[in-house]
Amino acid sequence: MFDLPDDQIVPLSKEHVFWTWSAQAKVNPIAVKRAKGVYFWDINNKRYLDFNSMTMCVNIGHGDQRVINAMKAQLDEIPYAAPGMATKIRAIASKAVAEITPGGKLSKVLFTLGGADANENAIKIARAYTKRHKILTRYRSYHGATAGAMAATGDPRRVAWEPNLMTGVVHFLDPYRYRSTFHRTNPNISEAEFTRDYLNHLEEIILYEGPESIAAILMESVTGTNGIIIPPAGYMQGVRVLCDKYGIVMIADEVMAGFGRTGKWFAIENWNVVPDIITMAKGLTSAYAPLGAVAMKPEIAATFDEQVFESGLTYTSHPVSLAAAVANIAVMKQDHIVENAAALGPVLHKLLTDLGESHPSVGDVRSIGLFGIIEVVKDRQTKEPMAPWNGNSPEMVALRKACLDRGLYVYTHWHTILIIPPLIITAEQLQEGMSVIDEALKITDQAVR
Ligand SMILES: Cc1ncc(COP(=O)(O)O)c(C=O)c1O
Structure with missing residues (x-):
């Protein structure tokens, strides 16, 4: 061409x-x-x-004609609509995403352009919902390259841009068995004890920071580039308990681990935990077009029933990306x-x-x-x-x-x-x-x- x-x-x-x-x-x-x-x-x-x-x-996989055809058909129908407009594909895509969340419980969906702005929006929404400021994330994490998502990131990609990043993020340690700081002299500790130690570590940090100031705990359900760190048995359930105990929003970053990667639609399902918010991108369209999403519980979305959600981007809910997502989800189910x-x-x-x-x-x-x-x-x-x-x-x-x-x-x-x-x-x-x-x-x- x-x-x-x-x-x-x-x-x-x-x-x-x-x-x-x-x-x-x-x-x-x-x-x-x-x-x-x-x-x-x-x-x-x-x-x-x-x-x-x-x-x-x-x-x-590459070159799936079913997704390509859906995108072409969408271009013929309507290639772009303003973010404030309703389109057929937007209605269908939001339902398709809501339905695959654990138990269909995260039924309100905000579309974004990718993973970083999905996390940015999840943070904003959690802060508005709780009226608190701090966000807890782990050192071995990557949450995106925009200033807020980079601040949430724990790994050296954040350090490269400090100090000019979003404020209010506190990091904690990952339950990383192979290189566990706590267990160097006792590597054969049982999985239950190992989990307990890392949950105790997290709770100690929550208490030091002041639970009344913590809006969210944001975690990759399975850590991606920082080491495919698979949570030990009981860990995710324990984080859920701590979030409930202290009124903290639990955000699962499923940008990399979601969409079948771990053998479940979302990795968090491996531990039967329902987070309050899931952020996703990548596998949502299998990258046939840029798209991310924030799926949240309706009670969290209700924060903005009367209050204006002061955010959005020109390409929010781009119809061609949404067509890619709907077709991608259909292919995943069909095949x-x-x-x-x-x-x-x-x-x-x-x-x-x-x-x-x-x-x-x-x-x-x-x-x-x-x-x-x-x-x-x-x-x-x-x-x-x-x-x-x-x-x-x-x-x-x-x-x-x-x-x-x-x-x-x-x-x-x-x-x-x-x-x-x-x-x-x-x-x-x-x-x-x-x-x-x-x-x-x-x-x-x-x-x-
Ligand atoms: C876990 C995780 N969160 C967020 C992001 C950021 O996504 P994006 O590059 O689409 O902004 C990535 C990207 O690799 C990721 O792996």
Whole structure:
């Protein structure tokens, strides 16, 4: 449709594009040409198995014609409507989202443009509802790159922008068993005791901060980029109890963990907990168009029955994005995609465990559904990571390059390898990708002390 020779794509982009998450002089992008299913191809026709669902978002896989057709039909019907207007697709999309929330209980839906502004709005709404100010989030968390969501983020991406961020966020520790500060000398503590210690830690912080000042606890239901940290048994239930005890709004950030990733529509369902607000994006449209959402209990939404909700963006409830969401949810139901993620969960877990047994540089593996991680270490005893906190290492760079060279697109974060494929993947394709990682881990094995 638009003419540009393939070999000009990268040079022209380098001339004019200002890249996110990058030092501008150092970008070296893959020039992607097409994508289908679990694969994509670059301009040299090299095929990659997509083990990161691009940005952990293409949950139903690439190039699903049913979603594309729905978006095209929406463009023909009405491509844009003002946020204050009602459209058929907006009515249908809000019902479709409300219905998949736990028990259908989060029945009021505010559409946003992505995950960061979903969290921003959830925070605003919780503050208005409780008439309190503070937000508690965890250190090992990512909640988005706008100033409020960045303040909520616990990891170094926040530190890079301090002090010019939203005020009122207090961080606490994640129940991260492999590197638990509290249990270094007692690693064999029972799961119940482990959970109790982390809930006690959270309650202590609530008391120090003053419950009457805390609007919300905002958490990724399963921590994503900061380590696929799966809550221990009883933890989420315990947070729910603390929220109820102190009148705090419980917000589950399901931007990455939602939409089937863990084998449930929303990860929080693994623990039968109903939060007060769920934020979502990514898998909501499988990234066929930008969209996020804040689904909330009606009593929270009622804060704004008479009071004006002083917020909104020009593209709120963009019809083409909503069409993508409705079609994406339909595809997920029709093709039993959540069930596929649940069924393949044990397959991925076994493949990860096998890698752990055969490679001395694998310190720990964790997974739930099709959400997995490998912690690469220099020393299993000391757990010294293969790359430092918020840093890289020649070994991890070489490992990722080895994967890419062999046609596996995978995300490495510091000393970890994340496995987050499209949820339509088969057991054979999972095996295909894991055998590439198996080969690549020989590089890091050589650096083991
Ligand atoms: C858990 C979580 N929350 C929020 C966000 C921010 O979403 P977005 O990039 O759509 O603003 C992300 C993005 O990676 C995420 O993983």
